[in-house]
Amino acid sequence: MKEVELSPTPGADDESVSEYVFRDPTAGAAPPALSPVAPGEVFADRFLVERALGEGGSGVVHVARVLAMPEASASGEAAPDLIPGDHVALKILHRHLLNDPQVPRRFAREARILRRLTGEHVARLLDFGETCGGDLYMAMELLEGHSLDVVAGGAPMDPARAMRLVCQICQGLEVAHAAGVVHRDLKPLNVIVEERGGNDHVRVLDFGMAKIVRGELQCSVNALTQQNMVFGTPEYMAPEQARGDEVDERCDVYAAGVMLYELVTGTLPFQAATPIAMMSAHLVEEPEPPTRRAPRAPIPPALEGVVLHALAKEPGLRYPSAAALRAAIESALKRPDDVTSILPPPSRAELERRDTDPALQLPVPPGYQAAGRSSPSLTPPPARLPRVVIWLALVAAAVGVLLGLVMSLSGGGR
Numbered sequence: 341m342k343e344v345e346l347s348p349t350p351g352a353d354d355e356s357v358s359e360y361v362f363r364d365p366t367a368g369a370a371p372p373a374l375s376p377v378a379p380g381e382v383f384a385d386r387f388l389v390e391r392a393l394g395e396g397g398s399g400v401v402h403v404a405r406v407l408a409m410p411e412a413s414a415s416g417e418a419a420p421d422l423i424p425g426d427h428v429a430l431k432i433l434h435r436h437l438l439n440d441p442q443v444p445r446r447f448a449r450e451a452r453i454l455r456r457l458t459g460e461h462v463a464r465l466l467d468f469g470e471t472c473g474g475d476l477y478m479a480m481e482l483l484e485g486h487s488l489d490v491v492a493g494g495a496p497m498d499p500a501r502a503m504r505l506v507c508q509i510c511q512g513l514e515v516a517h518a519a520g521v522v523h524r525d526l527k528p529l530n531v532i533v534e535e536r537g538g539n540d541h542v543r544v545l546d547f548g549m550a551k552i553v554r555g556e557l558q559c560s561v562n563a564l565t566q567q568n569m570v571f572g573t574p575e576y577m578a579p580e581q582a583r584g585d586e587v588d589e590r591c592d593v594y595a596a597g598v599m600l601y602e603l604v605t606g607t608l609p610f611q612a613a614t615p616i617a618m619m620s621a622h623l624v625e626e627p628e629p630p631t632r633r634a635p636r637a638p639i640p641p642a643l644e645g646v647v648l649h650a651l652a653k654e655p656g657l658r659y660p661s662a663a664a665l666r667a668a669i670e671s672a673l674k675r676p677d678d679v680t681s682i683l684p685p686p687s688r689a690e691l692e693r694r695d696t697d698p699a700l701q702l703p704v705p706p707g708y709q710a711a712g713r714s715s716p717s718l719t720p721p722p723a724r725l726p727r728v729v730i731w732l733a734l735v736a737a738a739v740g741v742l743l744g745l746v747m748s749l750s751g752g753g754r
Contacts, residue, residue, distance in 0.1 A: 597650025
């Protein structure tokens with residue numbers, strides 16, 4: 341097996357990196373992550389690039405101003421949300437990604453879906469396309485705020501604030517999941533926290549980018565040995581992703597659970613020295629309860645139950661949707677000491693699978709009760725004897741006692 345190392349993309353600082361690259365050191369240096377445009381240049385005949393905003397594993401992001409709209413869109417579609425004079429976040433995909441001939445097709449397909457995502461907790465895609473030079477780009481609304489990791493600051497956050505933030509993240513996920521879009525790379529760097537009227541307002545970024553860049557190939561331990569470069573973030577990766585299984589919205593539920601754990605404890609649920617070790621931890625290790633990890637943090641029992649339920653190894657044992665996770669968090673906010681109403685019992689099918697499949701013999705999170713479940717006895721209980729039989733047995737016993745007494749007396753008189 342090849343040794344794989346994790347490194348941020350070249351030239352990116354901690355606050356701007358939105359993705360990491362798994363790179364095989366034996367495969368030679370990766371292509372330089374150079375932007376095809378410099379500040380002051382016009383891109384795609386409609387954007388004046390002003391400054392670089394950040395760089396990640398999939399592309400470079402610039403702040404750009406919208407110029408007068410050309411007659412034809414680079415995507416072949418109208419872009420009514422682009423207003424001349426407005427500023428946008430212009431993301432240009434790295435050119436070395438275009439070595440995969442499927443990327444442009446996936447890009448167009450996913451971008452059309454993402455453009456339909458509208459909601460107050462998702463960052464809107466305003467325009468996308470391919471330039472005559474072959475560069476792929478997306479123009480997103482420019483957000484004023486900080487990424488969630490910067491807001492958290494690496495220390496335990498007030499649990500109530502953390503729960504409200506993750507509830508808003510769930511609302512953004514609900515919009516995407518309703519459109520059939522799974523994020524697949526949810527993490528604090530893809531969550532922007534704005535201030536509105538003195539309150540936190542969350543926006544989720546980069547929906548679909550993992551699928552555009554990787555296609556259906558998951559960032560699994562096996563995939564790491566098959567490719568020179570694979571995109572992903574092991575710290576927030578659901579076990580089924582690490583295995584390379586097909587994923588659905590429950591992988592985003594797991595990632596949201598990791599972020600909630602991190603917000604209230606100040607640390608990730610698992611610690612590992614390498615990406616593969618981190619992914620293995622998600623597969624086989626059980627997370628330490630948040631109250632044990634951060635004993636001084638005022639983490640209520642209901643919140644701990646929510647976190648551990650969201651981090652269940654098997655997707656079928658987690659909350660089934662972002663909406664269900666949000667409902668549980670809201671319940672924990674209202675009743676912080678009540679763990680009975682936040683964890684619904686598993687279905688009959690889940691109980692049967694857990695009983696028969698050794699791989700699913702997992703610890704049950706605190707407060708998780710399988711209501712109405714009983715273990716069947718292997719030996720049937722003894723049948724009850726009819727009352728007549730019992731009465732005859734008692735009479736026979738009494739007669740036997742009397743006969744014995746008579747014989748004893750008669751023998752003693754001789």
